[in-house]
Amino acid sequence: LAKWNQLQAFWGTGKGYYNGTAPPVDFTPENHFCRFKAVGYSCIPSARDEDGLVALDFNKKDTDVRNAQQQLVESLHKILGSKPTHSVNVESVRPLPGDKSEVVIYIIERNPNGTSRRIAASELFNFLNQNHVKGQLTQLGVVNMVAKTTLSPAQVKQLTETPPAGIDPLIWEQAKKDNPDPERLIPVPMIGFGELHRRLKLQEYQTKQHQGRLDAIAGDITGIQGNMSTMQSKIQQYRRKLQELSHRVLEVLIRQEAHRKSGYAIQSEEEQLRVQLEAIQVELTAPMQFKGRLNELMSQIRMQQMPSGRAEERYSMEATMQEEIKQHLKQQQEGLTHLISIIKDDMEDLKVIEQGLAEVTQHHRR
Numbered sequence: 001l002a003k004w005n006q007l008q009a010f011w012g013t014g015k016g017y018y019n020g021t022a023p024p025v026d027f028t029p030e031n032h033f034c035r036f037k038a039v040g041y042s043c044i045p046s047a048r049d050e051d052g053l054v055a056l057d058f059n060k061k062d063t064d065v066r067n068a069q070q071q072l073v074e075s076l077h078k079i080l081g082s083k084p085t086h087s088v089n090v091e092s093v094r095p096l097p098g099d100k101s102e103v104v105i106y107i108i109e110r111n112p113n114g115t116s117r118r119i120a121a122s123e124l125f126n127f128l129n130q131n132h133v134k135g136q137l138t139q140l141g142v143v144n145m146v147a148k149t150t151l152s153p154a155q156v157k158q159l160t161e162t163p164p165a166g167i168d169p170l171i172w173e174q175a176k177k178d179n180p181d182p183e184r185l186i187p188v189p190m191i192g193f194g195e196l197h198r199r200l201k202l203q204e205y206q207t208k209q210h211q212g213r214l215d216a217i218a219g220d221i222t223g224i225q226g227n228m229s230t231m232q233s234k235i236q237q238y239r240r241k242l243q244e245l246s247h248r249v250l251e252v253l254i255r256q257e258a259h260r261k262s263g264y265a266i267q268s269e270e271e272q273l274r275v276q277l278e279a280i281q282v283e284l285t286a287p288m289q290f291k292g293r294l295n296e297l298m299s300q301i302r303m304q305q306m307p308s309g310r311a312e313e314r315y316s317m318e319a320t321m322q323e324e325i326k327q328h329l330k331q332q333q334e335g336l337t338h339l340i341s342i343i344k345d346d347m348e349d350l351k352v353i354e355q356g357l358a359e360v361t362q363h364h365r366r
Helices: 002-011 062-067 069-079 121-128 131-140 153-161 169-177 192-260 268-285 290-305 319-365
Strands: 037-043 054-058 086-096 100-110 116-118 142-147 185-191
Touching: 037 169, 037 192, 054 121, 062 069, 062 086, 062 100, 069 086, 069 131, 100 121, 121 131, 121 142, 131 142, 153 185, 169 185, 185 192, 268 290
Parallel strands: none
Antiparallel strands: 037 185, 054 100, 054 142, 086 100, 100 116
8 A cells, every 4th residue: 555655646646545544645746756747947928017918818719819809808898897098908819729819918098187008917917816807707718817027036036946846946956057048037847747738739839830930931031032033133124224225325425525526626635536446446347356256156156056957947147247238238339339430430531531632633634
């Protein structure tokens, strides 16, 4: 029997019998001999008492609470006495494990002089924690409520100074030393499988929330990358447009400057610039220089891009190249026409000379 009582004490459940006439001892996870206990850490709330935030846990899904949020606000306003100077506000609604949800509320009180203030969280919690008010909240589906207020250094010291029931003082002191962030975290006991399972569910839920947030951020990043690609293409388009406009402005400036300088003699600087530009033009249009090499490269690129198995080979020429050839042929045609007109003029002059010589010869014979 002693071994059985010891096993139940280690397990943290059952009843221990030690006397036939005395009542048995109930073993709970809080007893000193229970082995299934540990120490974890919880975040210290950051809200102040003046913020007036109180969390209400509902045994409903967050979607149901959001759909009936207006009715919930009206019901809470009635519970508070339907005072016209009080208004109920919902700070946030978030889901909890087990198809539950948490609703954070605060109350704003408006004074006759036009000012307003938030009712302190401790004051609101004490009012809602009254027995007659608790029953009305239970009818709404509230299963728990907590005032979201931060802890002062004195309160933290008071809570951590004495080990909780069932926790070995050495383990508690070691947990305080191992606290990764004493400014934001506080050690809390985890006694029994129920508490361990509850924290596991909370961690799974929090991990799911983080993953959902990461997925949303990844979606936002993907959208931003798409927008960035669109913006880059627009930037390239605007750059090309800017270059075209710059060329047009340059042509306008050239024509304006030529019109302004019309009738004036060419200056020495302009003559030097003309010589330099003509030298550059000659160098660019030389057969074995840049233009010839560029045409050769373009021909090689076109030959590589042509498919190898075609039945008919067709030579395609770019519009700019065709325009250059047309301009060259036109210039040659104009040169030939001018040369022909000169020859005709010379032939007529020769005929006049021959007639003049014939007349002089006849005059001498007479």
